[in-house]
Amino acid sequence: MAKQVPTSRLARGTKLGVVAAGSVLRTQRTRLTMRGRSEAVRARMAEESMLRTTEQVVMVLGTMKGVAMKLGQMMSVLDLDLVPESHRERFQKRLAVLRNAAPTVSFESMRRVIEEDFDKPLDEIFAEFEPEPIAAASIGQVYRARLHDGRVVAVKVQYPGIDAAVRADLKNLNMFRKVLQSAMPWVTPAVLDELRLNMESELDYHAEAATQSQIAELYAGHPFIAVPRSLPELSTTRVLVSEYLPGKGFEEIRQLPRAERDRVGEIIYRFYVGSLFTFHEFCGDPHPGNVLLAEDGRVGFLDFGLFNRMDAEHVRFEKICLRAAAEDRAEDLRELMIQRGVIDSPEEIGAEECLEYVLSASEWCLIDEELTITPELASGAFLLAVDPRASEFAGMKQQNLPPEHLFSRRADFLTFGMLGQLDVTANWHRIAREWIYDEPPVTELGTTHHRWLAGQRDGTRGVPIES
Numbered sequence: 066m067a068k069q070v071p072t073s074r075l076a077r078g079t080k081l082g083v084v085a086a087g088s089v090l091r092t093q094r095t096r097l098t099m100r101g102r103s104e105a106v107r108a109r110m111a112e113e114s115m116l117r118t119t120e121q122v123v124m125v126l127g128t129m130k131g132v133a134m135k136l137g138q139m140m141s142v143l144d145l146d147l148v149p150e151s152h153r154e155r156f157q158k159r160l161a162v163l164r165n166a167a168p169t170v171s172f173e174s175m176r177r178v179i180e181e182d183f184d185k186p187l188d189e190i191f192a193e194f195e196p197e198p199i200a201a202a203s204i205g206q207v208y209r210a211r212l213h214d215g216r217v218v219a220v221k222v223q224y225p226g227i228d229a230a231v232r233a234d235l236k237n238l239n240m241f242r243k244v245l246q247s248a249m250p251w252v253t254p255a256v257l258d259e260l261r262l263n264m265e266s267e268l269d270y271h272a273e274a275a276t277q278s279q280i281a282e283l284y285a286g287h288p289f290i291a292v293p294r295s296l297p298e299l300s301t302t303r304v305l306v307s308e309y310l311p312g313k314g315f316e317e318i319r320q321l322p323r324a325e326r327d328r329v330g331e332i333i334y335r336f337y338v339g340s341l342f343t344f345h346e347f348c349g350d351p352h353p354g355n356v357l358l359a360e361d362g363r364v365g366f367l368d369f370g371l372f373n374r375m376d377a378e379h380v381r382f383e384k385i386c387l388r389a390a391a392e393d394r395a396e397d398l399r400e401l402m403i404q405r406g407v408i409d410s411p412e413e414i415g416a417e418e419c420l421e422y423v424l425s426a427s428e429w430c431l432i433d434e435e436l437t438i439t440p441e442l443a444s445g446a447f448l449l450a451v452d453p454r455a456s457e458f459a460g461m462k463q464q465n466l467p468p469e470h471l472f473s474r475r476a477d478f479l480t481f482g483m484l485g486q487l488d489v490t491a492n493w494h495r496i497a498r499e500w501i502y503d504e505p506p507v508t509e510l511g512t513t514h515h516r517w518l519a520g521q522r523d524g525t526r527g528v529p530i531e532s
Contacts, residue, residue, distance in 0.1 A: 170206070170224055170225065172196040172197075174225050175206060175208075175222050175224075175225070177225065178222055178223060178225050178303050178304065179220075179222060179304050182301035182302065182303050182304050183301065183304070190299070191210040191211065191212060191213075191218075191220075192210075192211045192212060192213045192215075193210060193211040194208065194210040194211075194220070195208055195209045195210065196208075199219070200354065201354070202221055202354075202368060203267070203350075203368075203370075204223055204224060204227045204231065204267060204268070205221050205222050205223040205224055205227065205303075206221070206222055206224070207219055207220065207221045207222075208220045208222065209309060210306075212299075216308070217308075217309040218296065218299075218306050218307060218308060218309050219293070219306070219307050219308070219309045219310070220304065220305070220306050221270065221304070221305040221306075221307075222303065222304055223268070223270065223303040223304075227268075228268045228303075231264055231265075231267075231268060232265070232268075234264075235261045235264060235265065263349065263371050263472070266370065266371075267370035267371060268302075269302055270300055270301065270302055270303055270304060270305040270370075271297065271300050271301055271302050271305075273295075273300075273305055273369055273370045273372075274295040274296070274297040274300035274305050274306070274307070275295075275297050276369045276372050277292065277293075277294075277295040277305075277307060277369045278294060278295045278297055280292050280348075280369060280372070281293065281294040281295065282294075283344065286517070287363070287514075287517055288363075288513050288514070288517055289332055289362065289363050289364060289510060289513065289514075290332065290335075290336055290363060290364060290366065291310060291359050291363040291364065291365040291366070292365070292366055293307045293308035293309070293310040293365065293367070294307060294308045295307040295308075296308075310357065310359055310365045310367075311359070311360060312357035312358050312359040312360060312365055313357060313358040314354075314357055315353035315354065315356055315357070315486070316353075317358070318356070318357075318358050318487065319486065319487060319488075321358075323489075323490070326487050326488065326489050327489050327490055327491060328510070329356075329358060329364055329487065329489075330438075330484050330487050330489030330490075330491065331489075331491055331496060331508065331510050332364040332510065333351070333356060333364065333480065333483060333484065333487075334430075334480060334484065334491075334493065334496060335496070335510070335511075335514060336348075336364070336366055337351045337476055337477075337479075337480040337483075338430075338476070338477055338480055338497075339496075339497075339499070339500055341375065341380060341383075341473055341476070342380060342383075342384060342500030342501075343500060343518070345374060345375050345376070345377055345380050346372070346373065346374040346375065347372070347373055347375075347473065347476055348366065348368075348369060348371065348372055348476065349371035349372060349373050349472045349473075349475065349476050350368060350369075350370065350371040350476075350479075351476055351479040351480045351482075351483050352368070352479065352483070353483060353486060354367075354368075355367045355368040356483070371472070373472050373473070373476075375473065379467075379470065382401070382405055382470075383470065383473065384500070384501055385401060386398060386401055386402070386423065387427065387431065387497075387501050388501055388502070389401060390420060390423045390424060390427060390431055391431040391494070391501065393420065395416035395417055395419060395420035396416045398416070398419055398420055398423065399411075399414065399415075399416040399419040399420075402419060405467075406467065407467065407470075426474065426477070426478055426481075427477065429442070429481060429493055430493040430494055430496075430497045431494055431497075432493075432494055433492065433494045433495065434492060434494075435490055435491065435492050436490065436491070436492070436493060437488065437489070437490040438481065438484040438485045438487075438488070438489055438490075438493075439485055439488055440485045440486060440488070441485075442485055443481050443482040443484070443485025443486070491508075492507075495507045495508070496508060496511060499511060499515075
């Protein structure tokens with residue numbers, strides 16, 4: 066059971082003027098830590114045993130059709146250039162089992178799902194319906210259609226029988242727990258419980274439509290973030306109808322000039338990570354397939370099946386831990402985690418291990434310098450986490466991360482992976498200081514965002530949370 070957030074001097078952190086020295090140290094350390102970790106992982110990937118273990122996990126996941134589609138998305142941040150060329154083809158084939166886990170389903174079968182849920186023929190619901198899908202979701206496909214009132218909509222339809230497949234997978238998770246933990250030590254019972262809870266909720270498209278409607282309302286009128294409105298009145302358990310938002314997909318965004326990619330990258334970071342600290346809620350499923358660049362320059366965000374709201378106390382704990390890590394206050398960070406119950410075996414965990422464990426995942430936004438996030442950096446962090454033989458953080462990996470923090474850290478990590486795929490550059494720490502230290506924005510996008518926030522203050526939502 067997680068304990069209350071401590072309110073001692075540790076929780077208050079240091080005053081803003083003291084942070085400069087820590088930032089300098091953080092800048093110097095990054096060349097020895099973040100980049101060094103990627104080189105170490107590259108060497109490990111050359112070892113046959115590492116490849117065999119990772120392949121075994123991929124094969125096990127490949128038998129779990131519903132859950133594998135979700136976990137395959139998580140594996141998509143992996144940069145295959147890290148794998149030695151002699152092993153790459155073999156490894157890529159294994160990984161393709163997950164990436165291509167979506168079933169091949171005829172349009173007639175998908176049409177039956179719609180007609181069964183609405184209990185009426187397709188042409189009574191839609192004036193036009195294009196039979197070729199325009200995108201694939203984790204447990205369904207997306208089509209373009211037109212309503213009888215002329216509105217163009219996106220229609221997400223679940224694969225027939227996928228609900229039973231997912232529930233069967235979730236029942237089997239405990240059976241595969243030891244195999245998964247052999248390669249992914251972070252797959253604890255708490256992780257499995259959280260995965261089970263969230264995957265189950267993703268099967269209810271009507272609930273997702275309600276969530277999407279709330280988020281679209283929250284971001285209505287935003288200058289650079291677009292969330293298409295859902296139509297809950299036209300959505301069912303297996304069919305979700307929302308406004309159609311045209312734009313460039315992630316692969317097209319990757320081909321844009323660096324300045325444009327950097328802009329999109331900052332927006333992605335603000336939406337997936339910044340919203341947790343600003344609104345105490347966030348989308349837990351950062352993934353390239355859920356982002357597009359709209360024709361008016363806004364970045365559109367899709368798919369809200371995994372959406373989390375976090376208690377203000379828990380958000381505050383994450384903020385003060387990030388402050389401690391950014392300032393290299395290892396002893397304070399360890400004490401915070403002990404008081405919170407994250408570290409339940411204090412005698413096994415030293416202050417430096419605690420700090421390095423946090424930095425291994427979050428250093429990219431805690432160093433005060435321009436940083437280009439490459440696929441190699443993102444993959445290095447991922448593979449360090451899944452290496453069953455890595456001696457780093459052996460004690461921390463056995464500790465109990467409370468469920469309320471599990472998916473926020475997952476969202477942070479997957480955002481890092483997405484930014485790596487875009488190969489984008491920014492001073493991520495200076496952006497993050499808006500929510501870690503409640504400082505004024507230093508980027509043009511930040512200034513625009515805060516101006517929009519100020520205009521929302523007459524309502525109950527859209528107001529930044531004071532620390």
